[in-house]
Amino acid sequence: MKISEKVKNFKLFILSKNDSVFFEKGDTLFANYTTNSIADKEWQQLKKFESQFEKLHDNFDTEQYLLKTKGYIKDSLQILLVKLISIKKLDDKKLLDKDIKEHTEYYVNLLDELKSSEIDPSLFLYLENKLSLLSREKTSKKYTISLVLNGLTVIAIIILVILFARSRKSSPKTTTTPLSKQESTIKELIISGKSNKEIANELFISISTVKTHISNIYSKLNISNRKELVVKK
Structure with a gap:
């Protein structure tokens, strides 16, 4: 068998130490199998869902893709590792940053779940870094806005003081009643x-x-x- 053929004959699975997989005889290698891995079953369903977008190129609607994918992740995915895989797909398509900015709370909660799980932290480090960067950007933006508002307040106070001083200067002086x-x-x-x-x-x-x-x-x-x-x- 050629090396090129060997490379084609592979299939990835998500299995824990307690899971098992059984292969059935068939014309194609790994075509038919059964497994008790809930994570693997969910992942295979995710791949079927994503396959509907693989042929879209010129007419690819990123907003629609994000909407459908996020809905699928929230409603259909229960396994954290599979959620992480789906989010990595968004990152590969350069869509994750946009979605994080629009749905920050969702990703913060997801990160907390990932940190509490047994998943290797290196697998979601990229997500943690993106959220950390976004947090710094928001803090910097709030600081800039605060500086601008403080500056405007100082300017307003100065203007009021100047106007008050001018009004006092221009107001007629109180005339003293002459003595009889x-x-x-x-x-x-x-x-x-x-x-x-x-x-x-x-x-x-x-x-x-x-x-x-x-x-x-x-x-x-x-x-x-x-x-x-x-x-x-």
């Missing part, structure tokens, strides 16, 4: 050092009237005592 003639006279007498009694005698008014005028003077000039009046003269 009598109040101006009393003010000058206070500055000259006169007491309330001396002012009352000089202007021929009562001390209480002097006090009322002084109170009005303080209020109009926004002061509270004689010292401030002398300083502000």
Whole structure:
């Protein structure tokens, strides 16, 4: 038998140490066999499902393929190893990254299941790396968005401060109510050092009237005592 013929005559199986496979006589090698391996049976069904897409080339609809494949994986596959094989097919077709971004939670949960199983971690390391990369990208994106929002907040605060300062600067200053003639006279007498009694005698008014005028003077000039009046003269 030629080497090329030997290479063609092979078939892969998924068997555990407790599984068995029995081959029946036939014209083609490995054509007829029976096995008690649930994983192998599920894998063979997966290959039949995928065979319907093998002849699609020019009219290959990736969205439809993803939709059908994901639906088949979720609804028909129970064995983790077979799920992993089907996902590797998506990766081979350069479709896994897109699907991970759209259905991140599904793949995170699947990875947790794989880590809890007895499957060799090296078989799903590629999936773990892809999820890790996606997580870093999302974190980086959130950080960038946070920086932008913080920057916009600072700019908004600066603009508000500038507008507030301009509004205060442009607003008309509060005009001081002018002193009456009598109040101006009393003010000058206070500055000259006169007491309330001396002012009352000089202007021929009562001390209480002097006090009322002084109170009005303080209020109009926004002061509270004689010292401030002398300083502000």
